[in-house]
Amino acid sequence: MMSGVEFPLWAALPAAVLLVAGGLFTLVGALGLLRLPHFYARMHGPSMGTTLGTGCVLVASMLLSSALAGRPVLHELLIVLFVVLGSPVTAMLLMRAAIYRDKARGRLKEE
């Protein structure tokens, strides 16, 4: 496992904690997507889960690859940038689309 690489303690322990936390956040977000009653409630789960879970996992990945290379490796910040910029934009666009479609079908009262 792990290609026989032995990581130092200062990298392995925080990375393990971050990986478990990221996995749990993402799982809870997806569970919310599956179980919540209507679309406007379902919107919240994955937005929180993906942003927070991706952040945790990418910090862990940065720690491990830095420990492996013996110098700071920061290119995972690119994915963090795309996810942190992209997630609110997609959430906002999808919410606007859902409101528009529900109004067009008369399922949502005009305020």
Place this chain on the structure above:
Amino acid sequence: MSMVLDYAVWFALLCFITAMLFALVRLLHGPAAQDRVLALDTFYVNGMLTLLMLGVRSSSQAYFEMALLIALFGFVGTVALAKFLLRGEVIEPW
């Protein structure tokens, strides 16, 4: 010490795969189109995280580039789908 990290990576992989299954269920019978787009968004992010976990396990750089491409194209795809739901067109003619 690598043992704990190994278990953590396995746990995270299981979490992401379960999350992908949940998103797949929502994708297959979401009542409205916007539910399906949201499920697709969750699905690609979890696929990207699974690839990152595989990259951590194998200490290889190739997985990182795949994850970067998935993050970029998934974002563009979700924005295009949301625009389609909003306007009925992705790129509108004059």
